Amino acid sequence: MNPLPMVIADLRAMRGAALLSILLIALAVAIGVAIGAQERALRSASARAADDFPLLIGAPASATQLVLTSVYLQPEALTLMDGALLPKLASDPRVEAVAPIAFGDVVLGYPVVGTTAEFVTRWGRRQLVEGRNFAAEGEAVVGAEVKLAIGQSITPSHGVAGQHRHFGLEDEEEHAHRHEGVRYTVVGRLPHLGSPWDRAILIPVESVWETHGLGNGHRDESHIGAPFEAEHLPGVPALVVKPKQVFQAYQLRSDTRKAGLLAVFPAEILVSLYQTVGDIRDVLVVASGLNNVLVFLAILMLLVTLVSLRRRRYAILRALGASRTYVALVVWLGAAVLLSLGAFAGLAAGFIGAHAVAMLVAAETGLTLTISIGAGEVALVGLMALFGSLLALIPAAIAWRRPVAESLRS
Amino acid sequence: MASSHSQPLVLSLRDVAVDRADTNGRPIRILDVAGFTLAPGDCIALSGPSGAGKSTCLEVVAGITVPDHGVAMWGEIVVSKLAESRRDAWRRDTVGFIFQDFHLVGELSALQNVLLPLRFSGWRLGGEARRRACRLIEHVGLTDPGRRAGLMSRGEQQRVAIARALIRSPALILADEPTASLDAETGAAVADLILTEARTSGATLIVASHDTALLARLDRRIGFAAGVAREVRP
Numbered sequence: 001m002n003p004l005p006m007v008i009a010d011l012r013a014m015r016g017a018a019l020l021s022i023l024l025i026a027l028a029v030a031i032g033v034a035i036g037a038q039e040r041a042l043r044s045a046s047a048r049a050a051d052d053f054p055l056l057i058g059a060p061a062s063a064t065q066l067v068l069t070s071v072y073l074q075p076e077a078l079t080l081m082d083g084a085l086l087p088k089l090a091s092d093p094r095v096e097a098v099a100p101i102a103f104g105d106v107v108l109g110y111p112v113v114g115t116t117a118e119f120v121t122r123w124g125r126r127q128l129v130e131g132r133n134f135a136a137e138g139e140a141v142v143g144a145e146v147k148l149a150i151g152q153s154i155t156p157s158h159g160v161a162g163q164h165r166h167f168g169l170e171d172e173e174e175h176a177h178r179h180e181g182v183r184y185t186v187v188g189r190l191p192h193l194g195s196p197w198d199r200a201i202l203i204p205v206e207s208v209w210e211t212h213g214l215g216n217g218h219r220d221e222s223h224i225g226a227p228f229e230a231e232h233l234p235g236v237p238a239l240v241v242k243p244k245q246v247f248q249a250y251q252l253r254s255d256t257r258k259a260g261l262l263a264v265f266p267a268e269i270l271v272s273l274y275q276t277v278g279d280i281r282d283v284l285v286v287a288s289g290l291n292n293v294l295v296f297l298a299i300l301m302l303l304v305t306l307v308s309l310r311r312r313r314y315a316i317l318r319a320l321g322a323s324r325t326y327v328a329l330v331v332w333l334g335a336a337v338l339l340s341l342g343a344f345a346g347l348a349a350g351f352i353g354a355h356a357v358a359m360l361v362a363a364e365t366g367l368t369l370t371i372s373i374g375a376g377e378v379a380l381v382g383l384m385a386l387f388g389s390l391l392a393l394i395p396a397a398i399a400w401r402r403p404v405a406e407s408l409r410s
Numbered sequence: 411m412a413s414s415h416s417q418p419l420v421l422s423l424r425d426v427a428v429d430r431a432d433t434n435g436r437p438i439r440i441l442d443v444a445g446f447t448l449a450p451g452d453c454i455a456l457s458g459p460s461g462a463g464k465s466t467c468l469e470v471v472a473g474i475t476v477p478d479h480g481v482a483m484w485g486e487i488v489v490s491k492l493a494e495s496r497r498d499a500w501r502r503d504t505v506g507f508i509f510q511d512f513h514l515v516g517e518l519s520a521l522q523n524v525l526l527p528l529r530f531s532g533w534r535l536g537g538e539a540r541r542r543a544c545r546l547i548e549h550v551g552l553t554d555p556g557r558r559a560g561l562m563s564r565g566e567q568q569r570v571a572i573a574r575a576l577i578r579s580p581a582l583i584l585a586d587e588p589t590a591s592l593d594a595e596t597g598a599a600v601a602d603l604i605l606t607e608a609r610t611s612g613a614t615l616i617v618a619s620h621d622t623a624l625l626a627r628l629d630r631r632i633g634f635a636a637g638v639a640r641e642v643r644p
Binding site for chain 2: 001002003005006008009010012013312313316317318319320321322323324325326404405408409
C-alpha cells in the first residue's frame, strides 16, 4: 500500500493548522536548542579568552572580580599591590614571563590597558595585523574592533568604575574627565582575538603610571619595558604570570598566597562560574522540556480533533476498499510528519536564535561566541521527533478503531 | 497491485436483519430482508423513501455493515462472516462504490483520485495503471486528468467518482443515489454512463435511488418501506 498521496492530500487540506503546528513546535523546541548551544558557546569562548592568562596575581579581594576585570576587562577598580613583586617574579627561575596590567582610562568608551610590549603579542603567540608594536611612551596598539586608524592621535579620560560603555563614542562623563595634555598615537593593530581585548587600547604600562603622576618604574625614564626597578614602581592592580611548568604554577600560586596576595588560575574561577551557569541551564532546559511536552500535547489534541472531523473522509476510503491499517497509516504518517518537521524546524530556529543571542553577547562583552549544533541538540530533537511519532499513534489508533458504517453517514 | 478482474458471481442475501439502538437505547430494526438473489450481471434498483433501509442494504452487500442476523453471500463466500481485514480485501477486489456526494479527495487531481483504490494494495503504480486511469477519465467524458477534483463541477466530480469505482474492474458496482446531487440533465448522463459500464463489463449493479427515470431503466426493483424489503414488479 502507498499512503503518500492521501498524506499529501491531508496535509494540503489542513495547511493552515499544519503550518501553525509546525511553527509552535519549532518555537518550543528552538528554545531548548538555543539554550544548550548558547551555553556551550559561552563556555568555550570564555575559556578561550582566558587562555592567555595562566596565573593572575592581585591584591587580596574577590578572585572572581580579578578575573572579570583582567581577562574580560570589566570596568571595576582593583586594589593595588606592591609593585616590587613585578621584578621579584621576573627574576624567579620558575617564571617564564610576567606582565603588569593596569587599567583606569578610557578613550571613546574603549578601555585603555597598560602592559608590556611582550604581553601585547601574548608573548609572541599573536602577530600584529597592521603597523608595529609600541616601542616608546605615547604609542598605542589597538584591538581589532577599535575604530581608530593607524597614525590617529587620542587623549585618554579617567574611567569610572561600573560605567556602561558606548564603544566608539565619547560620552559626557568621558569628556569631563579628560587627561588634557596626554596624547597617544596609534601605531599598530592586533588580530581578532574573540575576547573583550579586541576593544582595548593597549599602551605601555609606564604611560598609565605617568598619566596619573606615579613615575614610570625606571630610574632612567627614557626606556620602557623590563627590567623594572622595584624602588621606582608604583602599585599595580594585576600581574599575569606565565610559569615554566605546570607544577611550578601550583608552587607559585601557593607561595604568592602565603605572601598574603591573591593568586588564581582563571580556569578555576571559570569552572565555578560554569557550574552556576550550568545549574541555570539545567533549570531552563527542564522548563523548556516541559514546555515542549505541553505544546506536543496541545498539537496532539488538535490532530485528534481533526481525525474526528475527517471520520467520513476516512470511512469513504474504507468503503473504497482501504484496510483499517491503510487509514491508520495515513493518519499516523501525517501526524508524525507534522510533529517531526516541527522538531527539526526547531533545530534550525534554535541555531538561528542562538546566533542572534551570540551577536548581542558579542556587542555587549566583546566575546565572540561560535555557535555550533552539538550531538546533545540533535539528540534532543531526534528524541522530540520520536516522541512525536509515538504520540501520532494515538490519532492513528482512533482512526483504526472508528467503525466505517457510522462514520459514512455522519 | 493491478486490478483484479474478478468474475461476477451470484449475490444473495438471506434473512438479513440489522438492528440499531434508538435514542432511548431500545433496539429498532432498520433493515429486514427476507432474501433475494442476483444472477451475475443483474442490474437492480433499490427504491423507497429516505431512511427506509436502502443505504444500509448496500452497506451489508458491500461488507461495510455486518448484519445482526442472516448472511450476505458472494458466490460461495459468506461476506458477512469474514474477518474485517478479509472483508476489506474482498471489497477492494470486488466492489466499486459510487456515492451520492461523490466523496472525491478534493486536494488531489482527477487522475490521483481514480488511482487511489490501487494505492490501497500497491506501492508503485506501473505506467499501464496510469494509462488505464487516463483512458477511463477520457471515457467518462473528462479532458483534463490533472485538474484538481475540488475545482470541478458536481457533474464532473461524479464522473471522476465513476472512473474511480471502475479502476479495479469490479464485478459488483454499488451506487448510492448517484444522481440525487445532480440536475436532471447531468443526472441522466451519469445514469447512462453507469448502466453502460455495468452492461459492457458484465458486472452486477445495484443502484439505490429515488430517481424514477433511473429506476425505470433497471431490470428489477426491490422496494423498501420502514426497513422491510420487498421485490416490486414494475
